[in-house]
Amino acid sequence: MNGVHDMGGMDGFGKVEAEIDEPTFHERWEGRVMAMVRAMGAAGAYNIDTSRFYREMLQPQVYLRSSYYQKWLLGLEHNLADKGFVTESELAAGHAKTAAKPLKNGQFGLDDVERIMVRGCFERTPQAAAKFKPGDRVRAKNMHPLTHTRLPRYARGHVGVVERILGCQVFPDSAAMELGENPQWLYNVVFGGTELWGTDADPTLKVSIDAFEPYLEPAS
């Protein structure tokens, strides 16, 4: 979706303000939110792409005024309510009022913590041979799905060069909508700064994205 989360190339947000000696969490609740998002995902309530899509679906004005972990909290509440793990009435009351819905992987307990500290693997068996190879010129499609996609707007319609093949991986556009993993070839594609931003751009700039094969078409 063309949401406000897709920020690459937007102007007006001001300077980057780095905090010296920043703590891991600024408030205790931030850690609780991070841990709940990880735990409920590992328990099988949703996959990582669905979780991202719920944050992207926050209204733009809410997205922009919320802190990072506030976005995580709001996305988690909506996600769990939509999937029937919690109800609006429970969220308002702050207590369980209905029976639990079974989780695919069962309760997330202490024994599960080690498992999620190892990053998941997204590589899958290919459905077909890769269409592109390193050195190929490709155009990022001019596409505007209303649902989750990982093709940023600033790259759409522009021509780049395939630099690496990154294997065949879970396709977020399908997984986010719970339409299956639909594995697709993934490429690192590099674009010149002037191709993306015009002739006034920094001539020394190159930007790469990781693009799934359905995002790309051959460029002559």
Added chain:
Amino acid sequence: MTDHDHHHDDHSELSETELRVRALETILTEKGYVDPAALDAIIQAYETKIGPHNGARVVAKAWSNPAFKRALLDDASKAVGTLGHVSRVGDHLIAVENTPERHNMVVCTLCSCYPWEMLGLPPVWYKAAPYRSRAVKDPRGVLADFGVSLPKETEIRVWDSTAETRFLVLPMRPKGTEGWSEAQLAELVTRDSMIGTGFPKLPGAPS
């Protein structure tokens, strides 16, 4: 107790967000979805075990050991997997090398993708709009916000983390560190130098 202290101890002062987080955790616990002790363990891991020191040891090893450096640039997941102390990196790590000709910088314009296992949880600025919006269009301007400048002919390569690949920048080894041990070198490697928004510390600089 002064009024000021009292204010801080007063639990009725919980913010709306804190109340919502408590409510949600209570529901998830009552329904048997999560064990709160498991949440504690996740938080503790990110607060105490997983941080930029993991990435710093990898960088220091690459600076000291040419064979490891080649292996790291060839297949970072595999190379890091051979180190006992940071073996939890998963399968999709790529290390990119800074050279006098090319400087690398990592961003996630769409959200906050970041090599957690190497660097810990990302800082607020990495996840915030100013960095995400500008890194791909005006990286020199972003670097200036960090007090960093590059020669004008240096190529800048920005890696937008739009899939599950995670990128670790291998910064250039500072001059004047000949003969240093890996442990000494690791002390020079900053978090920002592994994102590409900073350089390693110089030998003798205050830490």
